[in-house]
Amino acid sequence: MTAALMYEPGDVRVEQVEIPAIGPDDLLVKVAACGVCGSDIPRMNFSGAYRYPLICGHEFSGHVVDAGANVTGFAQGDLVSVPPLLPCRNCESCAEGNFSLCENYDYFGSRRDGAYAQFVDVPADNALLMPKDLDPRAAAMIDPSAIALHAVLKCGDMTDKRVAVLGAGPIGLFAVQWAKLLGAGEVLALDLSEEKAQMARVAGADLTALTSEEALEAAGRGFDVIIETAGVPPTIALAPNLAARHGHAAFIGIPHQPVQLDKGTFSNFLRHEVSLHGSWNSFSAPFPGTEWTDSADRLSDGSLKWEFMITHELPLAEVPGTMKALADRSIFSSKVLFMPNQP
Ligand SMILES: [Zn+2]
Ligand SMILES: [Zn+2]
Structure with missing residues (x-):
């Protein structure tokens, strides 16, 4: 099969390798679509992974082509989406x-081989059967939707709340939609890019801001809920500053630089008794959780929009060049999908 192998950060090669052999509890999944996660960009360009060579890619869907002897509940041709984290179920x-x-997890595309490949070995416990009519590209976008929902759920009842979403990449665009679906009132999206702010309006944002100053101006007495998805120090530091009295801010984005809160920001956090929530991954019990099953349902019934986020659909041959272009920001992108089995 064709796969993109990372030999070290910055050295990704598209090669022919053996189709993975599956164990008795596993499925062989023919990858339909695999999205680029924001975390792939540092992983594949400078920060690296746990072993080499490694096939990266963890936001994926595909069709079942083979099943191990112990597997029940799946048939050939079934469309599955695959939660990227494999919990130990013991800790x-x-x-x-x-x-x-989980303190002892495995993970597609960083610890075990992922889906920038034509086929992946997927333990059946990690395969989520998709509704028959769901587009496989949408099924590959459940991870960012579930990550957004996991964070939104940490911030309490959304009914009539004023919500600010910082960063309008795919996770931010899903956060805007989840806030609205769960009953939020006014939703503001902040992004430095006019094109991404426009996408946030398509997602349903009532207001957009291109700078921190514009967001602070729009805040008035503050937002009840802030969802930080950009992961850069300026927006992380902005979040507590935008909060209303007894507001909630949930943080998803992962910074690669130190984050400093100035005196005024910290003062707003104290004086407004703001609750700050770390939000990590996208899962709840029973695994993978309602974040995943609700996302599948809402993508399937059309109430979560996804197609407008896709800026690229590419073959595996484009993985090395695209990862470099994303790192040096020489292309505009929102959701980039690789389609490993399309010519
Ligand atoms: Zn990811
Ligand atoms: Zn565990």
């Missing part, structure tokens, strides 16, 4: 149903 976090915080 204290897993015992409590907090699979996102």
Whole structure:
């Protein structure tokens, strides 16, 4: 099969390798679509992974082509979406149903081979059967939707709340939609890019801001809920500053630089008794959780929009060049999908 192998950060080669052999509890999945996660860009360009060579890619869907002897409940041709984290199901976090915080997890595309390949070995416990009519590209976008929902759910009841979403990449675009679906009132999206702000309006944002100043101006007495998805120090530091009294801010984005809160920001956090929530991964019990099943349902019934986010659909041959272009920001992108089995 064709696969993109990372030999070290910055050295990704498209090669022919053996189709993976599956164990008795596994499915062989023919990859339909695999999205680029924001985390792939540092992983494949400078920060690296746990072993080499490694096939990266963890936001994926595909069709079942073979099943191990112990597997029940799946048939050839079934469309599945694959939660990227494989919880150990033994540690204290897993015992409590907090699979996102598993202390001994495995992970597609960073610890085990992922889906920038034509086929993947998927333990059946990690395959989520999709509704028959769902587009496989949408099924590959459940991870960013579920990550957004996991964060939104940490911020309490959304009914009539004023919500600010910082960063209008795919996770931010899903956060805007989830806030609205769960009853939020006014939703503002902040992004430095006019094109991404426009996408946020398509997602349903009532207001957009291109700068922190515009967001602060729109805040008035503050937002009840802030969802930080950009992961850069300026927006992380902005979040507590935008919060209303007893507001909630949930943080998804992963910074690669130190984050400093100035005195005024910290003062707003204290004086408004703001609750700050870390949000990690996308899972709850029973695994993979309602974040995943609700996302599948809402993508399937059309209430979550997804197709407008796709800026690229590419063959595997484009993986090395695209990862470099994304790192040096020489292309505009929102959701980039690789389609490993399309010519
Ligand atoms: Zn990811
Ligand atoms: Zn665990």
